[in-house]
Amino acid sequence: MAAEGVPGSLVKVAYLLVLSASWGMQCWVTFVAGFVMIRGVPRHTFGLVQSKLFPFYGHIVMCVSFLNLVVYAAYHPRDLLSTSESVQISLFFISLIVSALNARWFSPATTTAMFKMQDIEREHGLGGEIGMSSNIEGYKRLREKDPKYQALRKSFLRYHGISSLCNLVSLLSNGANLVYTALLLPTI
Template sequence: MHHYIAGIFNLPFIHVLSVATLTGMTLHTSFVAGIIQFRTLPRPTFGNLQAKQFPVYFSIQAAAFALLNLTTYKLMKCPFTKALNVVGLSLALLNLVFIGPWANKVMVERHEKEKNKEDVTALSKKFGILHGVSSLANLGIVFIALFHCWSLAQYIK
C-alpha cells in the first residue's frame, strides 16, 4: 500500500498536477469565469469579486510555477522551457505582489469617488493602465502554460 502513497509524491506526478492546475485554472478564469462575471455582474460587484478572487488566483499561479520550476529543472532538458517557467513565475509574482494590490487600491478609491459623485477620470485612466499590464502578464502566463503543455506532450510516445 505504501508504494501508492509514495507515488503521489514523485516528481512527474507533481509536475503534471502543477501544469494541469496552472493551465486549467488560468484558461477557465481568463476565458470563461471572468467573461461571464463581467457580463453578468454590476461593475462594483464585479470589481469587489475580482479583488477577493485575484490574490488567490495569482497565489496559485505562483505556487504552480514554483513547483514547475523545481520539477522542470530535474525532469526536462529544454532550456527554453526552463526559462519560460522562470518568466511565468515572475509574471505571477508581479501580479500577486505589485500590480494586483495597486490596481485594487485604485479601484477602491474610484468606487469611493463615484459614491461621492466626484470626478474619476484620472483614477479610471490609472486603473485601465494597471488592468492592461496585469492582463498582458496573465496573457503571457496563458501562452507559457500552453507552451509547457505542448513541450510536455513531446515526451508522450
C-alpha cells in the same frame, strides 16, 4: 535529454497534474469567469469579487510556476539541456517572474485604484448597473467633471492592462510548456 536521476511515476504524475490544473485555472479565469460575471452582477459587485479572488489566483499561479520550475530543473541539469528543454525551463522562469510581478504588485495596484474609483462613483450614484455598457454617459460625465476620477481611471487602466498582459504571458508560457511536455512525454 539525459537527466540527473529519473523522476518516479508519482513525480511525473504530480508534475503533469499541477501544470495542467494551473493552466486550466488560468484559462477559466482569463476567458470565462470575468466575462460571465460582468454580464450578470452589478459593476461594484464584480469589482469586489475580483478583488477577493485575484490575490488567491495570483499567488496560486506564482507558487505553481515556482513548483514547476523547481521540479523541472531538478531533473534536467543545465549542462545537459537540449534546445527544447532550455526553452521549456525558460518558459517556466518567465511564468514565475510575470506571475510574481502580477501577484505582488500589479494586481494590488489595480485593486487599490479600482476601490478609490468606486468611492467616487458611489458619490455620484454609479456602480450598481449590470454590465460595462450600462450608463456609459454617466461615467463619461464623471470623467469630464472630476479630474481626480479621471486620473484614477488612467492609473486603473494602466495597471489593469499590465496585469492582464502578465496573466496572458504566464498563460501562454504554461500552455507552451504543456505542448512541450506532451511532445517530450518520455523525458518528463
